[in-house]
Amino acid sequence: MAETSHVDYSTKIPNNVGLMDDQRVLKALEQWHPGYIDWWMTMGPEGFQTSDVYLRTAISIDPKGWAKFDYVKMPEYRWGILLAPRDEERKVSFGAHKGEKAWQEVPGEYRAMLRRLIVVQGDTEPASVEQQRHLGKTAPSLYDMRNLFQVNVEEGRHLWAMVYLLHKYFGKDGREEAEQLLQRRSGDVDKPRMLGAFNEATPDWLSFFMFTFFTDRDGKMQLESLAQSGFDPLSRTCRFMLTEEAHHMFVGETGVGRAIERTCQAMKEAGIEDPYDVAAVRRLGVIDLPTIQKKANLHFTLSLDLFGSEVSTNAANYYNSGLKGRFQETRVEDDHVLTSVTYPVLKLVDSEIRMVEEPALTAINMRLRDDYVKDCQGGVSRWNKVIEKAGVKFALKLPSVAFHRHIGEFRNIEASPDGQLLSQGEWEKSKDQWLPSKEDGDYIESLMQPCWERGKFASWIAPPKVGIDNKPGDFEYVKIHNG
Ligand code: BYC
Ligand code: FE
Ligand code: FE
Numbered sequence: 001m002a003e004t005s006h007v008d009y010s011t012k013i014p015n016n017v018g019l020m021d022d023q024r025v026l027k028a029l030e031q032w033h034p035g036y037i038d039w040w041m042t043m044g045p046e047g048f049q050t051s052d053v054y055l056r057t058a059i060s061i062d063p064k065g066w067a068k069f070d071y072v073k074m075p076e077y078r079w080g081i082l083l084a085p086r087d088e089e090r091k092v093s094f095g096a097h098k099g100e101k102a103w104q105e106v107p108g109e110y111r112a113m114l115r116r117l118i119v120v121q122g123d124t125e126p127a128s129v130e131q132q133r134h135l136g137k138t139a140p141s142l143y144d145m146r147n148l149f150q151v152n153v154e155e156g157r158h159l160w161a162m163v164y165l166l167h168k169y170f171g172k173d174g175r176e177e178a179e180q181l182l183q184r185r186s187g188d189v190d191k192p193r194m195l196g197a198f199n200e201a202t203p204d205w206l207s208f209f210m211f212t213f214f215t216d217r218d219g220k221m222q223l224e225s226l227a228q229s230g231f232d233p234l235s236r237t238c239r240f241m242l243t244e245e246a247h248h249m250f251v252g253e254t255g256v257g258r259a260i261e262r263t264c265q266a267m268k269e270a271g272i273e274d275p276y277d278v279a280a281v282r283r284l285g286v287i288d289l290p291t292i293q294k295k296a297n298l299h300f301t302l303s304l305d306l307f308g309s310e311v312s313t314n315a316a317n318y319y320n321s322g323l324k325g326r327f328q329e330t331r332v333e334d335d336h337v338l339t340s341v342t343y344p345v346l347k348l349v350d351s352e353i354r355m356v357e358e359p360a361l362t363a364i365n366m367r368l369r370d371d372y373v374k375d376c377q378g379g380v381s382r383w384n385k386v387i388e389k390a391g392v393k394f395a396l397k398l399p400s401v402a403f404h405r406h407i408g409e410f411r412n413i414e415a416s417p418d419g420q421l422l423s424q425g426e427w428e429k430s431k432d433q434w435l436p437s438k439e440d441g442d443y444i445e446s447l448m449q450p451c452w453e454r455g456k457f458a459s460w461i462a463p464p465k466v467g468i469d470n471k472p473g474d475f476e477y478v479k480i481h482n483g
């Protein structure tokens with residue numbers, strides 16, 4: 001085993017897993033590589049494949065110095081396989097195998113379940129790149145364009161991370177799954193991506209920022225719970241992915257925050273007090289706050305669906321088998337077996353939304369989703385500080401978890417954002433107040449004018465507080481060439 005913190009750049013695929021000494025896996029990955037590049041060229045960022053982009057590349061797993069910044073053409077990005085360091089003493093920390101040594105090989109009895117988890121995780125990564133591929137053309141600045149591409153190449157690396165596990169630990173069926181990951185397409189009716197939210201469009205930059213805030217945050221929560229896995233290689237790869245994930249959520253939170261800041265500033269300058277005077281605010285070329293709320297409602301609820309059903313035997317099996325834990329499992333104070341405890345779950349009972357105690361094991365998805373909602377709330381509160389500081393009377397709010405759902409307890413009912421059950425007629429009448437309407441979409445689209453001059457930003461978004469890698473405000477984050 002040549003597993004070190006040193007990253008080997010001598011193979012085509014940078015890695016710290018000793019690929020040079022593992023010819024079988026190296027060969028399999030080298031065979032997969034051209035298909036990946038082909039996918040990247042056809043489904044990756046459209047129109048910028050020859051541009052020089054100021055990107056960070058993971059070159060080490062040292063938390064203090066893991067990345068380096070430089071201009072790279074995206075197809076030449078060094079997508080590598082990087083696992084967090086191995087802890088020889090690591091134990092399974094939950095479920096029926098609690099206390100056993102963490103597994104370095106796939107436990108035979110859990111092989112299918114584990115493969116399924118890895119494939120689902122792997123499927124989301126290229127899906128998001130596909131969803132975002134057309135956004136470069138309408139980037140509101142070179143800074144934002146660079147952040148988009150950074151997120152995209154890292155999602156590409158996350159696909160590599162899962163494909164490595166499939167090739168290394170799952171033999172022939174692993175190779176087949178890895179191939180399928182390059183075949184499915186976001187939004188395709190015949191071969192869609194696996195999870196709902198990853199087949200939705202990301203039509204504009206506000207959606208992109210909402211997606212990286214809400215949906216990449218589901219990514220964070222899922223990776224956190226897979227990082228707890230008793231299957232050590234999965235745990236280690238997820239731990240390293242989480243280092244990158246933080247930037248994706250930063251892009252989302254600051255992106256929405258900067259749109260809010262610009263709107264409030266424009267309202268102040270124009271003397272507009274009423275945030276609900278949408279027509280007046282839109283005349284200023286900024287996005288009115290009620291529309292930002294609607295976009296948040298949409299992306300939050302699509303992301304809630306990614307947690308699966310509130311009560312799920314799949315989730316119970318994943319946990320009990322030691323494959324997928326809870327958020328910060330090792331810091332939770334309980335028995336980590338959960339066979340004799342309950343957890344409160346919001347359910348639909350006799351046409352009412354009620355809190356019901358369910359066996360904690362089957363409520364694992366609900367628990368992770370609760371932790372997710374708390375994490376989202378933190379960001380929403382920070383956005384509200386921006387609004388408050390500007391002196392505008394408006395506050396963003398996360399809608400009820402019963403609102404606009406397609407998976408789980410509330411999939412067959414309609415509810416308002418404050419959790420009132422509605423008839424189909426009432427829903428149809430009101431839904432355009434709560435979710436982006438065609439008209440809202442058209443307005444936002446009209447704002448999506450590219451702004452590619454160094455140091456300049458589109459009308460609807462404020463500049464960031466600091467540059468990437470401490471670069472000055474007019475830094476040329478992307479040298480477009482092919483413009
Ligand atoms: N859409 O027991 P249930 C990320 C299926 S994001 C479609 O309720 P379970 C990223 C389910 O598969 C993180 N189908 O759910 C972010 C099952 O099907 P089968 C991705 C859905 O299994 C941004 C059936 O319904 N990682 O990394 O407990 C950019 C009943 O399932 C959906 C993971 O998700 C849905 N939303 O939980 C880039 C981690 N929900 O088996 C990247 C791995 C459920 O009956 N995945 N179904 O055919 C899992 O842990 C679980 O599979 C889920 C679902 C949490 C997704
Ligand atoms: Fe990812
Ligand atoms: Fe991400």
